[in-house]
Amino acid sequence: MLRWGKIERGSTISVSCCSAHPVTQAHLSEVVASAGTTFTPAHHAKKAPVSETADTLVVGTISTGNPAAPTAEAMAISGGKIIGIGSLADLEGLTNASTTTVKPEGIVIPGLIEPHMHMWTSLLNLTWTDVSKEACDTFDDVVATIKQTAAKTPDGQWVLGKLFDPSLYPGEPDLTRTILDQVSPNNPVMVMNASMHYLYVNSPAMVAAGVTDQTMDPPGGTFGRADGKLTGIIGEAGAMMVFAGKLPKPTQADIASGITTILNECARQGVTSLREAATGTLAGVSELAMLHQLNGAQRLPVRMSTAQFAMMAGKTPDEVAATWKEAGVTPFSGDEMVRADAWKVVTDGSNQGRSGYFFQPYLGEDNGGHANWTPEGLRGAITPGLRDGWQIMVHTNGDAAVEFALTAMEDLLPGFGTNDLRHRFEHVSFTTDDQLTRMAKAGISPSFLMNHVFYWGAAFRDTILGPERANRLDRVASAYAAGLRPSLHSDYNVSKVHPLLSARTAVLRQLQADGSVLNPAECATPEQALTAITTGAAWQIHADDRGSLEVGKRADYAVVSEDPWTSDAAGWDKITVNETYIDGTLAFSA
Template sequence: MGRIATGDPHSPVAEAMAVSGGRIVGLGSVDELDGLTGPSTTRLAPDGVVIPGLIEPHAHVWVSLLTLDWTDVSHAACPRIDDVVAALRAAAAATAPGQYVLAKLFDPSLYPGEPALTRDILDRVASDRPLVVLNASMHFAYANSAALAAAGITDASPQPAGGTLEKVDGRLTGIVGESPAVMMLLAPLPHPSADDIARGIRQVLTEFAGRGVTSMREAMSGTLAGVSEVAMLHRLNGAARLPVRVSTAQFSALPGCATPAEVAAMWKAAGVTPFSGDEMVRADAWKIVADGSNQGRSGYFLQPYLGETSGGHANWTPEGLREVMRAGLDDGWQLMVHTNGDAAVEFALEAAEELLPARDGDLRHRFEHASVTTDDQLTRMAAAGVSPSFLMDHVYYWGAAFRDTILGEARAARLDRLASAYRAGLRPSIHSDYNVTIVHPLRSARTAVLRRLDADGSVLAPDERVSPAEALAAITTHAAWQIHADDRGMLRPGMRADFAVVDADPWTADPEGWAEIGAQETYIDGVAAFSG
């Protein structure tokens, strides 16, 4: 097959690879594998380098497909806050009266003064139709008066459990925070049709495959269509194989359920149980969101944010967090707990230390993002059997904001501590949190090696830089291990023949150029899944 980079440190390169029944049966020279070929053998000689299929261990397919066609008001698309308002005005002008104006990826932390989009500002953009803007973190949304009214949210509305309807002097500002409140705001939106869902899922997963990804974890299943989402994925795959294998994490808070036990019962009644499914779509985890967004100042910290008296808050009481964790553990799920601030890590870690020792099995529980941690917490995570998955491009995109305006230099230096996680004996992965950032594992791995900031080119916490091999393990073997896919992430006899054909070998190339390495094709079980 030409040049092959196996990702196996014991046998890093090969000239040829033999595949049978979807698995690798041989690796070596052409002469060594000659006996494995016959008259019916299909030979491939791709023009590029064959590497293990990359693993995306935390991304959001469902909420992302909901916003696929929304107006992009990200900092990249709108470098000034005036550009955001102009883009919203243009979107409103192009929208029929009475129809929603919808925009995504707004992030006030990247603008001077961290300006918010209040209802008063958005009412001036559009007063005759609902307007909703989703924050890049997906933890916040911004609404005009018409959108609040359409959702039945009034100044008298009580705060939803785990969410926030921001009010000043008893009046709604139009800013809502965390999933329960955001879901209230978005509830009146027309749900996409079955055809739109199918198109959107394939579009998103094809984008992933175009970056060399062959397996991914959908990090919060149930947010758009409830427990039916997993069945939809199976139906789509049955109609035509998906371009990427999907592992699902079932959300532990669903509308209409008063307790985590009721949510667990709904998933079970739908036939979604731990490790149910097949080789293309499998249910693996129980998703819990312990706090909010650091750049949105709702992540939970031990010390206040710069210029504030609050360090954010937890989304659960201590008793509530244990209840929701038990609901997942009792059914045998891997726990996947969103923890952004160091207080959220401590909050979840104390609960894990209490609950996990009595449980059996190698479930490989995870803390998602684990954005700001202490040495003690990483050591205790290793002892508790919890591994972190870092949103590595937090450093690239938001590192300067964390350092200068949100957390301060000392805490920013504790952001996404991949090197420290390795030193603590952990098996960390790195992820995109799509669509918080784009799926581009090799670029995220570059950030792990360089820790260079997009804003000013400086290096954040140079002692947290990792070796190229460690960064690549975090998007291959370690990420595969975290999603219970031990037969992927490396090319070795007995492993699945999931691989990508790329422009250059990242194991030997300068990490500076990893973001420019393009994926030409991907294969699942040795069968073409994507061609660029």
């Protein structure tokens, strides 16, 4: 049995959740690029003006998310904005005969905010079969699920799986060629590891890719072998590309429908605004052009805030910054549905993939990962963003990565004035007290990938990092205590977009693996956790007009089965969403 963490790493190509994988990038980039680079404002952005009389009166049980006035029985909306919220009597003067009264079936809550997800990279494998731990409780389930997909696939066509994570199963089992040949002898099978650093393929896939026992390893990758025979375990981009290059290419219609599918799934979890955390990784500025085109044709189901990625193939960060600027993509450009808001830099890799950067080695290994940059390189990637006035978002996973990026920001920020751009560190998975204090002083807020605790907490504790470090995972309570304004995110498709599950985990810190609690001292209060998926997250994406239902804010709301502000956090993940509204008009219906 090969332990995946021990497979020889064949290249220096560093990929993480926050960057497009070169293997699958080629499949979408051409098609998206055909969208061009011109931005057309959406016509539906022209709504009726806000007046003193409500066009819509929402009557029912309303949980506002505003601690000063947590409940209401009615909300008056005009031109997409809230002009009154409170008791029916309070709002009497705001309605007339032309006001439409609606009575939603459920509790009205503020639309939830997803402050860090990846739409473009997730599109790449949207239709592949999910063999994540969440979908497949045991390794046998993984094998059975692939077998079921193969049974439904005509002979000769590819069977594709995604999000397989051996680190979550006892003994870290691999999907070998032998296993996959038994699963499907007549179809090429390819399953991607959740870290996106490995593929698992069977013999027909080897034939399709023209790879034999005699084929040399390509630059930047490894065809896994045992006793000279291919094992089916394909490591790193250089080798993975050989297989991925054989997959059928999507059409522009496929991509458009994929975007709609992903955004509707976000809306299904009550999300009305999200931050796409690495825009431009596949097709540069064309990605924004495509979003504006789609939104122009039919309003998107979720508002999108984009973080422009500091890296494009063959360009320095300075050249990337110039590319965005030349296309008219400047801070806060766009419209109320698709707006460019941030500059994204990635410091290290993934902790569960053992490529996060730590002060101390991983358990059983002699190194603690590394940064993707030299200190000068990181400063060179952040500086164009600061110079052009962007909010900076820096991916930092291990404690040494937090230190590396924090030192850079502490050095650079004084040179760029005192603008409140609400700079952010992403994941900030493992921190020291000192780092949280310094982040508060530097004005850098954390966004936590909270599902790290739920899904990988036990693996961090038992096999990857050990209990001391695992206790320092996602320190929401300490972040609040340090005066920070944290948010919670999914990093979709690292985990699914489900803000209420993230908030539940922030309160309970319960591990999916054994139900135990990972460091109760870091449990957030229910109010803190809900703030981190509403007003706190809205603040982090520069959307102060969202996140709670208050006069002057946008009428972005969800109609749900139960009020999270008054119900037990243990049940939050079971709350269902009937409808979402953007600017008071229906955006999604279950």
